[in-house]
Amino acid sequence: MTKSIRGRLQWWYGSILSVALTCFGSLVYLQAERDMRDRAMRQSLAALDDLAAGLRAARPRHPRGGHPGFRGESLLENAGGLPLPAELLFPVPPPPQPPPPAADGESAGGMFRGRPPRPGVGGPRQGPPPDGARPPLGRRGPPDRLEFVIWNPDGSRMLQSRGPGAAVLASLERPTALPEPQVRQTDQALQVFQLGPADTVLLVHRTLSDDRAGLRLFGGMIAGIGGLTIATAVLGGRWIAGRMVRPIDGIAGTAATISAARLDRRIETSGLEQELVPLAQVLNQTFERLQLSFQQLTQFTADASHELRTPLAVIHAETELALLQPRTAEQYQDILRTCLRSAERMRGLVDALLLLARGDARQLQLTGTLVDLRDVAGEACAQLQSRADAAGVRLELINPAVSARVAGDADLLGQIVGNLISNGIQHTPGGGTVRVQVSNPEQPELQVVDSGCGIAAEYLPRIFDRFYRVDESRGRRSGGNGLGLAICRSLAELHGAVIECRSEPDKGSVFTVQFPQPPRGLASDQTVNQGNG
Amino acid sequence: MKILVVEDEPDLLRVLAQALRESGYAVDEAADGEEGLYKARAWEYDAIILDLLLPKLNGWEVLQRLRQERKTPVLILTARDGVQDRVRGLDSGADDYLAKPFHLTELLARVRALIRRSAGLAVSEMQIGQLVIDTRSRTVSRDGSVIPLTPREYSLLELLALNRGSLVTRTQIYEHLFEEQEESFSNLVDVHVSNLRRKLGGDFITTRRGQGYLLHD
Numbered sequence: 001m002t003k004s005i006r007g008r009l010q011w012w013y014g015s016i017l018s019v020a021l022t023c024f025g026s027l028v029y030l031q032a033e034r035d036m037r038d039r040a041m042r043q044s045l046a047a048l049d050d051l052a053a054g055l056r057a058a059r060p061r062h063p064r065g066g067h068p069g070f071r072g073e074s075l076l077e078n079a080g081g082l083p084l085p086a087e088l089l090f091p092v093p094p095p096p097q098p099p100p101p102a103a104d105g106e107s108a109g110g111m112f113r114g115r116p117p118r119p120g121v122g123g124p125r126q127g128p129p130p131d132g133a134r135p136p137l138g139r140r141g142p143p144d145r146l147e148f149v150i151w152n153p154d155g156s157r158m159l160q161s162r163g164p165g166a167a168v169l170a171s172l173e174r175p176t177a178l179p180e181p182q183v184r185q186t187d188q189a190l191q192v193f194q195l196g197p198a199d200t201v202l203l204v205h206r207t208l209s210d211d212r213a214g215l216r217l218f219g220g221m222i223a224g225i226g227g228l229t230i231a232t233a234v235l236g237g238r239w240i241a242g243r244m245v246r247p248i249d250g251i252a253g254t255a256a257t258i259s260a261a262r263l264d265r266r267i268e269t270s271g272l273e274q275e276l277v278p279l280a281q282v283l284n285q286t287f288e289r290l291q292l293s294f295q296q297l298t299q300f301t302a303d304a305s306h307e308l309r310t311p312l313a314v315i316h317a318e319t320e321l322a323l324l325q326p327r328t329a330e331q332y333q334d335i336l337r338t339c340l341r342s343a344e345r346m347r348g349l350v351d352a353l354l355l356l357a358r359g360d361a362r363q364l365q366l367t368g369t370l371v372d373l374r375d376v377a378g379e380a381c382a383q384l385q386s387r388a389d390a391a392g393v394r395l396e397l398i399n400p401a402v403s404a405r406v407a408g409d410a411d412l413l414g415q416i417v418g419n420l421i422s423n424g425i426q427h428t429p430g431g432g433t434v435r436v437q438v439s440n441p442e443q444p445e446l447q448v449v450d451s452g453c454g455i456a457a458e459y460l461p462r463i464f465d466r467f468y469r470v471d472e473s474r475g476r477r478s479g480g481n482g483l484g485l486a487i488c489r490s491l492a493e494l495h496g497a498v499i500e501c502r503s504e505p506d507k508g509s510v511f512t513v514q515f516p517q518p519p520r521g522l523a524s525d526q527t528v529n530q531g532n533g
Numbered sequence: 534m535k536i537l538v539v540e541d542e543p544d545l546l547r548v549l550a551q552a553l554r555e556s557g558y559a560v561d562e563a564a565d566g567e568e569g570l571y572k573a574r575a576w577e578y579d580a581i582i583l584d585l586l587l588p589k590l591n592g593w594e595v596l597q598r599l600r601q602e603r604k605t606p607v608l609i610l611t612a613r614d615g616v617q618d619r620v621r622g623l624d625s626g627a628d629d630y631l632a633k634p635f636h637l638t639e640l641l642a643r644v645r646a647l648i649r650r651s652a653g654l655a656v657s658e659m660q661i662g663q664l665v666i667d668t669r670s671r672t673v674s675r676d677g678s679v680i681p682l683t684p685r686e687y688s689l690l691e692l693l694a695l696n697r698g699s700l701v702t703r704t705q706i707y708e709h710l711f712e713e714q715e716e717s718f719s720n721l722v723d724v725h726v727s728n729l730r731r732k733l734g735g736d737f738i739t740t741r742r743g744q745g746y747l748l749h750d
Contacts, residue, residue: 313633
C-alpha cells in the first residue's frame, strides 16, 4: 500500500463506494428476483383459475363413464376456441423493463383469459411475441411458457399442453392436490397445482429460464454500471485529491527554493487553504529562526575572521619588512617580540573560539563534582593579582564563612571568575577597586563588582554577545578579544547558572552569577582546587 | 611624498609607518578615526592608508567627511574583505582597497600607483629633458647613468616633477617632505634645492623669491 496521501484517499473512498454500491446493487437484484418470482406465481395462479373455470364451463351435460366427463373440445373452446388437439401453450409476455411489473401478472392472466393462444405459437419461435412486445435485450432462450396438465380422478391424464415443455410435463407424477393451490418450485420452473372441479387435478407449469436470463442480464448491468461508477469516482477522486494536495506541492516547492543564499524568502500564506496555513506558518517560523542563526553565524564568522586577520597581518607585514633589508640584532629582536605578541593574541582568540564552539556543541563535560565557589574565587584572585597591581587596581575578595558549593567543573568555573575579574580590571581606572564576593543566601552566588566606567543602559543587552565591544578602542588596546563575557555566559549556562549585569555609567558595574543548588547526594567535595593549577 | 596611516592596531601602525619610511615617504600616524580625519583635513597628504573598523569614527565616516573637502587618494586597508565591504568602501570615495593580511610589497606598489595616478601619470617613469625619473626604483638617470640622490633630494625632485610647470610653494614642500614631529629648519628646503641643482646641472629649477620653486620641462 502506497504512502501517498493521494493514493490513500483514493483507496479509501474507492473501497467505501464499492461496499456501498455492492450493498445497493445486491438489494436491487434481490428485489428484482423476488418480483420475478411473484410475477411468475401470479401468472401461474391466474392460469390455474382460468383452467378451473374452463373445466367447469366444459362440464358435459351427459357425463360418460364413471367419472365426470369432459370434453377437451369444449374446454379448449372455452379456453380459446382452438381446434383439437391444440398445442396448448401460453407464452409469457416478456416483462417490461425494468422490473418490477406490478400489472404484469394481470396482463399475463388477462392474456390467458382473453387472448387465446394461436396455432404455432407454442412451437419454436416463428415470429414476434403475440403481444408485439420486443423480447428483452440479450434474451437467449425461448420465452418462458405457461403449460398445464390435467389429471382425471383416476390418475390418467385428461389433457396436457403441447409444446417444447411436453417432455417435462409427460414425466410429471400426479401430485397430491388440495383444494387450495400448492406451489412447487425449482430453479428452472414453478409449478402450481390444486384440485379442480370433479376431483380433477390441475397443474400449471411455469418455466423460469428466460426470466432467469433476464435477471442475470439485469445483474450484469448493475455490476457494470456499479463498476463504471466506481471507476469514474476513483478517477475523479484522483483529480480532486490532486487538486487538494497541490498547495502542499507549492509549499514544498517554495521551501525547496529557500536555501542559504535566499533565507529571506517565505511561504505565501494569504491564498492558502485554511488547513495548510498552520503548516506554512510553522515552516516560516522555522525559516525565521534559521535565518537569524545563519545571520548570527555569518556575523560571528566575519568577526572571528577579522579578529584573526589583524594579528596575522601584523606578523606578515613585520616579517616581510624585516626581510626587505639586513637589520641589526636589536631590530630583529623587536620584530620577533611583535610577532610573538601577535601570535599570543591569536592563540588566546583561538582558545576562546574553541571553548565557545565546544560550549555550543555541548561537548564540554561537567565533571559533576561539588566545587566550593570560595576556593574558585580565591584561586582566580591569586592568579590575577599581578595584573591588578600593574593596572593600579585593588582586588578584594569577600568570602563567607559557610561554603557555597555548586555542581560543576572547577576549571570552567575558574574561567568564569577569571574573565569577570579581567573585565573588571580592564574597565576600572587606576586607584579603583574590583571586588569579588561569594555568598550563599538561598542559592550559591558570585558577584564581581568594579568601580569602573560602567556601561550605558543601551549597551547592556548586548554585552554578552560575541565580539561585542562597547568601545572598540578600549578592548583592542587592552588586548581583549570581545569574547570574555560571551564565554562567561556560555559557561554559566552550561552550569545551569544565570549571569546578569547591572551597571551605572561612571560608577561601575556589578556582574552576578546565580547558580542552582547542587542536587543532594552528589559526590562530596573531593576536588576543590584540583583543576585550578 | 607624505602619507597618513590611520590604523588602531598599534603594532600594525608601527610596521606600516616603518615600511613606508624605509621606502622614502614621510609618514604621519593616527590611531583612531577622529585623529585621522583631523590630520587628513589639516595637511595635504599624497596618500592616506585607512583602516575601516576604527574607534571613535569608523573608516567610512572618515572617508565621507574627508571627501567633502579633499580628494587625497585613499587606500582602504582592512580585515573586512567581503565584496559588499569593498563596494561600500570604494563607493564612499576610496581609490583602492586591500584586505588584511596583505603583502607589504603589494601595498607599497599600490601606494605608488595611487600617487602616480593622482598626478595624472600613466607609467612609473617621468621624462624631463634628458632626465628620467623612475618612481618605482626611486632613481634619477641622465643618458642611462644614475645620478646619486639622497632620499629627501629624490622626494623633492619627484614633488617638483609631478607638479612641473606650476609653482610649488615652500609650505607645500614642507608638508610633503617632512613628518609632523620632525624638527625642520626654515632653510632646509633651500639646502636641498641647491644640492639638487648642483647634482642635476642646468637650470631645471627656477626660484620665485618669497613664493617657491618651479620645474621647467
